[in-house]
Amino acid sequence: MGPSLARRARLPGTAVRSAAVSAATSPETPPETSLVPPDDAVAPVRHPEAPAPGTPLGAHYDHCFGCGQALPHGLHLQAHAGEGVSVTAEFTVKPQHQGAPGLAHGGVLTSALDETLGSLNWLMHSIAVTGRLETDFLLPVPVDTVLHLDARCTAVHGRKIYSDAVGRIGGPKGPIAVRAKAVFIEVKVEHFIDNGRKEEIEAAMEDPDQVRRARAFEVNP
Template sequence: MPTDIEPLARHPKATRPGEKIGLHHSMCYGCGDEAPVGLRITVVAGEGVTTTATMKVEDWMQGGPGVIHGGVLSAAFDEVMGTTPLLLRKPVVTGHLAIDYAKPIPLGSTVHFTCEILGGVGRKIYTRAYAHLGDPDVLVAGAHALFIEIDLEKHFAGYRDKAVHAGE
């Protein structure tokens, strides 16, 4: 993280604390409720620039015998940490994501995430998140990431027409 990082403040029109942050689209692998297969993560706004989230670990998420695949957990962290900048009313894409895996996560468990925005420099937004299985003092993983603020229309120009939508 750079030394010139600046604190970032919640946008006055951001989702209120305790409320679910809305889907960016229904077919999103991370949060979409219409995606045929997906994580179905619910991200809830916290105080300031923080969020919490939960994800049920389903059988299809298996990596090693009886535990979640590390790549699935990586996608979950990416979803939670990439949703949190919406509290700033800034759409972002992932620039860098690093995860420290601490303990295996059994199938059938519920992973709880906490995330905070550490600050930013220009278009760069830095976040940190932790995961546990119900006891916040017993972490199963932690992550930090860099997200880059984008102009949605410019960034996805040429891709929207190729997007797959439910019911087509």
């Protein structure tokens, strides 16, 4: 048997090379927003009608890849309200989530973090989309593993919502396998109506519960 890929001698000319990277930005590439809240950011406020700690949050949209139940290949992530502006969630890695043999794909793990972080916004009755999300992958996550996610909102600045999350394996107190920091940007319902594909938007607008919930969240006390 030949040496493993990791131990195989590097072929001539295959060393990783790096090129100078320009930090310049243009109107098409606005500067990155820092994941650290500015000094005048304020503490997040839990909405008075947010579900009690321990309550399952349910899916915000049945066809959501993260939390929807209608997609057989989705993550089927189940989030629960926590104390303050925090949530916990669980996601079981399935064979359809593999990257390397028997291991979760990193993008799928990032999706689980994104979904968990996104569900924090519901506790503030805020509709928001991910603006920036940065993930650290600390341990490989095998298929069949339950990822125990824990997320909290740390600060709010204007429409920007800052939050972070960790995902543990081997139990809710197990080692951290993944962690992320994110900035979500608050939007109006029109963000979805104006940008979503027509057939899905029309179907969503025919669902009175979906529209009522989204519109109610636009009027914060």
